[in-house]
Amino acid sequence: MPALDVLAPDFSFTAPEVFAAQEAGWHADSPLGPLVLRYAETQELLRDRRLDHGGDGYLRQNGITSGPIHDWWAPMIVNHDGADHRRLRGLVSRAFTPRTVDRARPFIRATAERLADEMEEAGEVDFVRAFAGRLPLAVMGELLGVPAADHDVFSVWSSDIGLIFALATGGDTAARVERAVAGLDGYVDTLIDEKAGHPADDLVSTMVAAWRDDRTVSRAELRNLLVTLVFGAHDNTLHQLSNTMVSFAEHPDQWTRLRDRPDLTDRAVTESMRWRPSAASVFRRALEDFDYHGLPVKAGTFVTMAVQTAQRDPRAYPGGEVFDITATREAPLLQFGAGPHYCLGAALAHAQLSEALPVLTRRFAPPVITGKVTWRPAIGTHGPNELPLRFTPA
Numbered sequence: 001m002p003a004l005d006v007l008a009p010d011f012s013f014t015a016p017e018v019f020a021a022q023e024a025g026w027h028a029d030s031p032l033g034p035l036v037l038r039y040a041e042t043q044e045l046l047r048d049r050r051l052d053h054g055g056d057g058y059l060r061q062n063g064i065t066s067g068p069i070h071d072w073w074a075p076m077i078v079n080h081d082g083a084d085h086r087r088l089r090g091l092v093s094r095a096f097t098p099r100t101v102d103r104a105r106p107f108i109r110a111t112a113e114r115l116a117d118e119m120e121e122a123g124e125v126d127f128v129r130a131f132a133g134r135l136p137l138a139v140m141g142e143l144l145g146v147p148a149a150d151h152d153v154f155s156v157w158s159s160d161i162g163l164i165f166a167l168a169t170g171g172d173t174a175a176r177v178e179r180a181v182a183g184l185d186g187y188v189d190t191l192i193d194e195k196a197g198h199p200a201d202d203l204v205s206t207m208v209a210a211w212r213d214d215r216t217v218s219r220a221e222l223r224n225l226l227v228t229l230v231f232g233a234h235d236n237t238l239h240q241l242s243n244t245m246v247s248f249a250e251h252p253d254q255w256t257r258l259r260d261r262p263d264l265t266d267r268a269v270t271e272s273m274r275w276r277p278s279a280a281s282v283f284r285r286a287l288e289d290f291d292y293h294g295l296p297v298k299a300g301t302f303v304t305m306a307v308q309t310a311q312r313d314p315r316a317y318p319g320g321e322v323f324d325i326t327a328t329r330e331a332p333l334l335q336f337g338a339g340p341h342y343c344l345g346a347a348l349a350h351a352q353l354s355e356a357l358p359v360l361t362r363r364f365a366p367p368v369i370t371g372k373v374t375w376r377p378a379i380g381t382h383g384p385n386e387l388p389l390r391f392t393p394a
Contacts, residue, residue, distance in 0.1 A: 003029045006281070006304070007168055011378045013280050013308040022309055027295060032168065032283070032379070033302045034295060039316035039331060041293065042305045046338040048292075051284035053341070054302060055079040058285070061302065062167040064174065068181040073164065075221070076228055078341055085340060091217055092225055092344055094210055096203060101347045104139060108355040111138045116363050119391050124370055127387040128242050133159070136237035136352060140230065143348075145195065145202030150187070155234070157183045161227075162235030165281075165380020184227045192222065203229075232345040237352055239278035239376070239383025244269075244353060245367055246384065247276050251323050252366030258325055259361040259394065268325035269353040270333065275323045279335035280308040280382035304379070307334045365392040 002021040005011060007030075012018070021028045022037040029035065036042050045051060056065075056074040064070055073079070077088045115131045122130070137155050140146065146154060160180035163173050191204055196212065199205040204226065211222045248255045258268050286301045297303065312320045316331040336343035371388035 001025070001027070001029050004035055006030045006032060006035065006379055007377075009377075013306050013378055014312070018306070018309050019312075022313065026293065030304060032304050034297065034304070036303060036305045037309050037313075039310045039313040039334070042307065042310040042334055043332075043338060045284060045292070045303060045305065046282075046334065048284075050287055050290050051303065052081060052287055053078045054283065054285040057300065058283070058302065059167075062174070064167070068178050068185065069164070069174065072181045072185070072224060072227060075224055077225060081340075087216055088221060088225060089340075089344070091207060091210055091214075091222070092229070094206070096229075096344055096348075098347060100143065100203065101351050104143060104348070105351055105355055107142050108135070108139055108352055109359065111135055112356040112359040116359055120363065120393055123392075124388065124390045127245050127367070127389045128238070128384055129386070131356075132238045132241035132245070132387070133234075135241065135356060136234045139237075139348070139352060140233040143203045143233070144191070144226070144230070145200050145204050146191070153183070154187070154230075156180070157187075158230050158234035159238065161231045162239075162381040163376075164231075165283075166377040168379065169377045181227070184230055185223060188223050188226045188230070191226070192219070229345075232343065233348060235381055236278045236345070237349045239381055240273060240349060241353065241356065242383045242387050243276040243278060244272040244357070245387060245389060246369070246373070247272055247323055249367045249369050249389065254323060254325050255361055255366040258357065262358050262361075264325050265354050265358055266350075267328070268357060269350055270329065271323065271325045271327065272353065273333055273335060273350075274311045274317070274320070274329060277307055277311060277333070277335040278381055278383055281306055281379050282335070282337065305334070308382075310334055361394075363394055365394050367391055 004018060004021060026038040026041045027034050027036050036045060056070060059070055059073055080088060112135060115134055119125050119130055133155055137151050141148060141151055157180040160176040163177050166173055192208055195205040195208045199209060211217060258264055281304055283302050283304045286297045286299050288299050290297055311334055314320055317329055336346040367389040370390050373387055374385045376382050376385060
């Protein structure tokens, strides 16, 4: 079995040695345990009932047994299954509907235009700070009812909390996640009280009203759900927007094609997520001993799915080694999970990209990377820390 060091600072799920390992077999070894490289096996294991999301086992593996991170992560919705999961998901899904996403589209479009105005004036920007972080933050604020004056402090918390999946990289990662969780917990608690006393036309008010009427979840569970929504609505979309700009900067012909054919927008969004997903990897924990295609998996073992590698697997995506917004890809994306735990925020992320890309391609020539790009760790939520781009008016 080939061995891949996913914790190395310069590791990439699209490195030649990774694809060589994918060609040789469906899995490799890693410091985190088995690493799944192919699409079919990843999709199957994401639905396998012998695996769960890890609960506090993941935290124990990284030396965390108590404190703010533990109190947020262990009871999180993804760590519940069956009736408990349906109970928690029911509260969110009642408020976070397709109609909610569609109603947000005009706001998304107007915000993208405003941010594009600023980028046009500046010419050269750090795209992460100028656009990718600000658009989902504004959308999240609009949906949740978070005042614009609080967006700056919110952005630090909602970005740092996404490092939860990179605890194994060490350094100050755990400290940053802990500060983010503590900050968001306190803020959301205040927000619940405010919306209970003065409800408005926003998602938090809707969830608070449902919570008070039904009493199917506790206040602590409501707070946890809202903190998790903040995490999902901002951090993942921020990095997906940035990753998408990197892909188009590397393939300027695709940018021009999208400008000339805006009808390709939905396909371009899906292809961008396939090519460079913000969730470059996801993990699951074995609940029991079992054998999977010849690999013995012991209970408690964490299995990491190399989503970015699997989403370029030629067995699932013929011609998938090429970034092509005109291609029809039959296999569903993996980064949003599968089955009962399919990500509730997938539609909102897609909506933000599908509104932003036509604005940017209409107004600007293909973006040009003008400086060094440094990246978050490959495991977990992945994307540039900063992305210096030059935008020239089209």
